[in-house]
Each structure stands twice: as structure tokens, then as C-alpha cells.
Amino acid sequence: MTEIRCGACERLLAKGSVVRLEIKCPRCKALNHVRAENPSKSQEGQSKEFSRDASDL
Numbered sequence: 001m002t003e004i005r006c007g008a009c010e011r012l013l014a015k016g017s018v019v020r021l022e023i024k025c026p027r028c029k030a031l032n033h034v035r036a037e038n039p040s041k042s043q044e045g046q047s048k049e050f051s052r053d054a055s056d057l
């Protein structure tokens with residue numbers, strides 16, 4: 001099972017398999033975009049990108 005973690009503070013946001021997910025970290029308010037490039041691959045095939053949502057701070 002894949003752990004979805006915040007790209008900014010490493011807080012665990014979710015667990016499971018994800019194709020596309022947009023989730024805001026409740027701790028640091030960073031908006032995390034998570035998507036699996038190749039779902040048939042292992043966890044290594046997952047890419048994460050995040051952008052800090054400064055307007056919310």
C-alpha cells in the first residue's frame with residue numbers, strides 16, 4: 001500500500017493506491033498533487049509535486 005505524504009512536511013495524508021489526487025495538508029497548508037504515472041508499477045512509479053498555497057496562510 002502506498003503512503004501519500006505531504007511534499008513539504010512529510011505528514012502522512014492518506015494510504016492506498018491513487019491515480020490522481022489533490023489534497024491539502026492540514027498541518028502546513030501545502031497543496032499536494034499526487035498522481036501515479038504507471039499504476040501497474042510499484043510505488044516507485046509514483047510522482048509527487050506540490051505547491052505551497054501561500055494565500056491560505
Ligand SMILES: [Zn+2]
Nearest residue numbers: 006009025028
Ligand atoms: Zn504538510
